[in-house]
Amino acid sequence: MVEQYTYLKPLGLYIHVPFCLKKCCYCDFTSYPYSEAAAGVYLDALFKEIELYSQGLPGWDKALASIFIGGGTPTCLPSRSLTAVLDRLSEVFSLLPGCEVTIEANPGTVDRQALIELRKGGVNRLSLGIQAFQDQLLSMLGRIHTAAEAVETTRAARMAGFEDLNLDFIFGIPGQTLADWQETLSLAASLEPEHIAVYGLQLEAGTPLENLVSRGKIQPCSEDLELFLYQTAIQYLSGQGYVHYEISNFARPGRESIHNLGYWLNRYYLGLGPAAHSYLPCGRYANESTLEGYAGRLAQGELPVSTTEAGTVRTEMAETMFLGLRLISGVDLTAFYQRFGRRVEDVYRLEITRLLKAGFVEFANGRLRLTAAGLPLANEVFIEFL
Amino acid sequence: MEWEKKDSIRNFCIIAHIDHGKSTLADRLLEYTGALSGREMTNQVLDQMDLERERGITIKMQAVRLNYRARDGREYQLNLIDTPGHVDFSYEVSRSLAACEGALLVVDASQGIEAQTLANIYLALEHNLEIILIINKIDLPSAEPERVKQEIEDVIGLDTAGAVLASAKSGTGVEDILEQIVVKVPPPGGQVEAPLKALIFDSHYDSYKGVIAYIRVVEGTVVNGMKIKMMATGEEFEVNEVGIFRPSLTSIGALRTGEVGFIAASIKNVKDCQVGDTVTDAQCPAAASLPGYRKATPMVYCGLYPADNIQYEDLREAMVKLNLNDASLIYEPETSEALGFGFRCGFLGLLHMEIVQERLEREYGLNLITTAPNVVYRVTITTGEIIEIENPSKLPPSGMIELIEEPYVKAIIMCPKDYVGPVMELCQERRGNFTNMEYMSASRVILTYNLPLSEIIFDFFDQLKSRSRGYASLDYELLGYKQSNLVKLDIMIAGEVLDALSVIIHQDNAYYRGRLLVDKLRKLIPRQLFEIPIQASIGNRVIARETVKAIRKNVLAKCYGGDITRKRKLLEKQKEGKKRMKQVGSVEIPQEAFMAVLGIEGK
Numbered sequence: 001m002v003e004q005y006t007y008l009k010p011l012g013l014y015i016h017v018p019f020c021l022k023k024c025c026y027c028d029f030t031s032y033p034y035s036e037a038a039a040g041v042y043l044d045a046l047f048k049e050i051e052l053y054s055q056g057l058p059g060w061d062k063a064l065a066s067i068f069i070g071g072g073t074p075t076c077l078p079s080r081s082l083t084a085v086l087d088r089l090s091e092v093f094s095l096l097p098g099c100e101v102t103i104e105a106n107p108g109t110v111d112r113q114a115l116i117e118l119r120k121g122g123v124n125r126l127s128l129g130i131q132a133f134q135d136q137l138l139s140m141l142g143r144i145h146t147a148a149e150a151v152e153t154t155r156a157a158r159m160a161g162f163e164d165l166n167l168d169f170i171f172g173i174p175g176q177t178l179a180d181w182q183e184t185l186s187l188a189a190s191l192e193p194e195h196i197a198v199y200g201l202q203l204e205a206g207t208p209l210e211n212l213v214s215r216g217k218i219q220p221c222s223e224d225l226e227l228f229l230y231q232t233a234i235q236y237l238s239g240q241g242y243v244h245y246e247i248s249n250f251a252r253p254g255r256e257s258i259h260n261l262g263y264w265l266n267r268y269y270l271g272l273g274p275a276a277h278s279y280l281p282c283g284r285y286a287n288e289s290t291l292e293g294y295a296g297r298l299a300q301g302e303l304p305v306s307t308t309e310a311g312t313v314r315t316e317m318a319e320t321m322f323l324g325l326r327l328i329s330g331v332d333l334t335a336f337y338q339r340f341g342r343r344v345e346d347v348y349r350l351e352i353t354r355l356l357k358a359g360f361v362e363f364a365n366g367r368l369r370l371t372a373a374g375l376p377l378a379n380e381v382f383i384e385f386l
Numbered sequence: 387m388e389w390e391k392k393d394s395i396r397n398f399c400i401i402a403h404i405d406h407g408k409s410t411l412a413d414r415l416l417e418y419t420g421a422l423s424g425r426e427m428t429n430q431v432l433d434q435m436d437l438e439r440e441r442g443i444t445i446k447m448q449a450v451r452l453n454y455r456a457r458d459g460r461e462y463q464l465n466l467i468d469t470p471g472h473v474d475f476s477y478e479v480s481r482s483l484a485a486c487e488g489a490l491l492v493v494d495a496s497q498g499i500e501a502q503t504l505a506n507i508y509l510a511l512e513h514n515l516e517i518i519l520i521i522n523k524i525d526l527p528s529a530e531p532e533r534v535k536q537e538i539e540d541v542i543g544l545d546t547a548g549a550v551l552a553s554a555k556s557g558t559g560v561e562d563i564l565e566q567i568v569v570k571v572p573p574p575g576g577q578v579e580a581p582l583k584a585l586i587f588d589s590h591y592d593s594y595k596g597v598i599a600y601i602r603v604v605e606g607t608v609v610n611g612m613k614i615k616m617m618a619t620g621e622e623f624e625v626n627e628v629g630i631f632r633p634s635l636t637s638i639g640a641l642r643t644g645e646v647g648f649i650a651a652s653i654k655n656v657k658d659c660q661v662g663d664t665v666t667d668a669q670c671p672a673a674a675s676l677p678g679y680r681k682a683t684p685m686v687y688c689g690l691y692p693a694d695n696i697q698y699e700d701l702r703e704a705m706v707k708l709n710l711n712d713a714s715l716i717y718e719p720e721t722s723e724a725l726g727f728g729f730r731c732g733f734l735g736l737l738h739m740e741i742v743q744e745r746l747e748r749e750y751g752l753n754l755i756t757t758a759p760n761v762v763y764r765v766t767i768t769t770g771e772i773i774e775i776e777n778p779s780k781l782p783p784s785g786m787i788e789l790i791e792e793p794y795v796k797a798i799i800m801c802p803k804d805y806v807g808p809v810m811e812l813c814q815e816r817r818g819n820f821t822n823m824e825y826m827s828a829s830r831v832i833l834t835y836n837l838p839l840s841e842i843i844f845d846f847f848d849q850l851k852s853r854s855r856g857y858a859s860l861d862y863e864l865l866g867y868k869q870s871n872l873v874k875l876d877i878m879i880a881g882e883v884l885d886a887l888s889v890i891i892h893q894d895n896a897y898y899r900g901r902l903l904v905d906k907l908r909k910l911i912p913r914q915l916f917e918i919p920i921q922a923s924i925g926n927r928v929i930a931r932e933t934v935k936a937i938r939k940n941v942l943a944k945c946y947g948g949d950i951t952r953k954r955k956l957l958e959k960q961k962e963g964k965k966r967m968k969q970v971g972s973v974e975i976p977q978e979a980f981m982a983v984l985g986i987e988g989k
Binding site: 014199200201202223224226227230247248263266269271276277278279284286309315318319322323358375376377378379380382383386 | 915937939942948951954958960961
């Protein structure tokens with residue numbers, strides 16, 4: 001599956017929906033409490049932004065391989081608004097056959113009816129943020145749902161006709177035990193999703209959870225336990241028939257996330273909505289991060305871009321390496337050569353020699369990949385390529 | 387014939403304990419005599435370095451000429467030489483004293499006599515200077531001028547009847563001070579017709595003019611275009627600029643007997659213009675040179691290394707340039723297995739060391755690693771030969787050592803009697819030998835101890851201040867060498883001796899210090915991809931051990947949502963952190979680790 005996406009075209013499209021019913025304690029993404037009025041402002045602006053791209057994209061064509069509606073909690077918005085956005089997108093851009101259309105949802109924000117409408121409206125993949133199956137851990141994270149509600153939503157999604165389902169989980173939550181995590185993994189597998197993502201909890205500066213930890217109010221998960229939980233997940237999910245294809249991602253064969261593969265293969269993508277990021281031949285750029293700024297720029301008929309970074313070939317190579325090495329299969333050496341006209345082994349000769357010697361990377365099947373030892377220390381490997 | 391103006395010259399300096407208001411008083415004198423307009427006035431005019439102003443200390447002496455019309459109606463030329471107050475720089479003080487006939491002794495009206503007040507007074511008396519006593523800061527609520535006067539009479543035996551009560555801050559007493567200078571300080575002696583004899587009391591390097599020599603003309607005259615000769619080196623030069631300090635350098639064409647000023651003579655090499663040398667007329671040389679100064683002896687040594695080896699050449703150039711303006715700095719190239727190429731440098735004291743390091747970093751944009759300071763040890767080896775060890779890692783193996791001697795100082799500590807206990811305790815801990823205790827007044831005491839210099843450079847001063855709540859003051863002078871039971875403590879990181887961390891310490895402290903040091907290093911060295919054992923050893927015997935655990939996990943869990951730039955910046959930050967460390971073998975060691983030997987006293 002990975003093989004057929006090693007070319008740069010086509011494009012992935014990301015839409016950021018900056019609303020949540022309540023922000024989680026560990027989250028530092030742009031998100032506002034949902035209100036109908038704010039949603040109105042947002043949707044208005046989003047349609048304007050889509051219109052601005054109807055004339056074409058700078059230096060690229062508009063064929064889409066994937067659409068990903070993320071947030072925030074996209075399903076805060078009424079289903080009909082979301083499907084209206086998709087309808088407009090399919091008119092302005094062209095959706096390639098088999099285009100993956102994902103929406104993120106949180107248990108407790110969608111009912112069966114909404115899920116049916118979304119499925120009918122063209123969404124073919126659902127990504128549910130379940131995080132844990134222990135209510136006390138969910139409340140530690142500031143989630144608004146219970147474990148039971150999560151199971152219920154998963155079942156509702158199946159009944160609504162979603163055949164491509166991803167479940168997100170978090171390990172390394174303060175207070176989480178090995179037994180908790182094993183329970184979560186086995187319950188997850190029993191729901192038989194096509195795709196599972198497991199993230200180590202990252203304490204982002206400024207979030208309420210990080211604040212509690214840094215003031216010593218709660219004890220963070222130890223590094224040793226976190227590593228053990230991670231290895232437990234790899235072992236268990238592999239045994240359940242899931243392919244570990246990226247540092248944090250597992251899928252049934254052929255069910256890897258097309259949209260996210262685009263990021264890891266360092267392909268181009270267009271981001272719509274406040275704080276969304278884009279990567280196009282002209283460089284990387286970011287939209288205005290506040291809803292007000294975003295809507296304001298669009299009201300004046302301008303693209304809501306706030307920062308751009310032209311990027312050098314050197315940066316592009318570094319990014320191709322550190323993103324590509326996130327894939328368990330590693331960086332395709334031929335694809336790198338085709339893209340840059342230079343061989344990975346020549347560009348990073350010293351670095352690779354060092355890493356090979358340390359046993360953190362290896363060459364296999366025409367690729368350079370992390371070894372089992374390199375996997376939990378991926379950042380230490382990545383910085384060599386910067 | 388006597389030069390008619392000579393009688394109206396007064397050369398004087400200001401001496402004081404640090405913080406007693408010396409630089410502020412200098413400011414007032416400049417202001418009062420109109421040497422500077424209010425607009426040009428900044429605080430502490432004579433402290434020109436940013437560092438001096440920030441720290442509120444004088445590092446480098448400065449000179450300035452003031453014109454003053456006295457109450458007798460005559461116009462006087464006053465040459466003021468500002469001096470550093472810190473014990474490290476007493477060498478500079480003695481240089482400026484030699485160029486003067488009088489000294490203003492500034493004593494804080496609430497603090498009274500401090501250790502350096504005493505040291506400076508003795509220096510001034512040695513030079514037969516007329517002392518004008520100034521009780522400063524009398525406007526402070528805590529001022530007790532009468533008590534301080536009594537103290538001065540009791541301790542120094544100086545008549546305080548004519549003491550000026552002043553406040554340099556508000557300007558009170560400034561006119562009285564100027565009058566006393568005119569009345570009490572004798573005019574310079576010396577023959578105007580005699581062959582030129584001028585004392586070089588300081589110098590600085592100017593990239594256009596070469597070395598600028600600060601001189602006091604003792605006899606004769608120096609004029610523009612004159613051929614001069616340096617009496618110590620025999621080198622000859624043609625003077626191309628003669629001038630005075632106003633306080634900026636101002637050309638005047640000639641300096642006559644008794645005057646203070648500068649000369650420039652396209653002197654490219656600082657060695658040709660040694661401070662303390664005598665300048666004479668090349669055509670008509672003086673018979674004998676003036677008494678020079680004893681050369682400054684470095685008391686403290688440390689290694690200075692560029693954090694990045696690429697900067698070695700830059701560091702070398704910076705040392706050469708800094709040395710031009712700071713002759714007391716001594717340096718020679720040195721190689722460390724751990725740190726690569728660098729220099730072993732000798733300093734007058736710890737403050738001097740800190741200042742040199744800071745100036746190199748600030749003024750020359752260098753990123754330096756400083757090793758812990760040490761004194762010079764004198765080692766007699768089994769062949770009977772005596773060698774001097776300026777770098778602990780160079781100590782011969784114990785089998786070759788007959789005995790080791792270390793420098794001792796006579797330390798004079800003044801403190802309120804309530805703090806005598808804690809201060810004595812500190813001195814005992816630092817291997818001090820008590821020699822004397824005297825009451826300066828009913829409430830203040832002078833303690834005299836013989837202490838190993840090496841103990842003083844291990845944050846003794848900070849400890850003294852903290853144990854006496856800031857009330858104790860310290861001055862010390864070198865006594866000589868004394869045999870001690872010393873050993874070399876080595877630090878091994880990942881099995882390799884890190885030469886830059888070796889220290890020579892007293893046997894009795896070795897275990898304790900070894901344990902503290904290893905523990906401190908464990909906290910300073912960041913976790914790396916493998917386990918790092920840290921050991922302290924004496925000879926082949928390991929006396930302490932700690933381990934820095936390996937990093938087991940370092941991975942960004944989530945990498946989508948498209949903000950790749952932010953991910954990259956996070957990674958770049960991690961990489962940047964590594965760059966600031968020194969790679970020693972396979973281990974990355976942060977710069978602070980090399981100073982870890984200091985400040986391990988905290989119990």
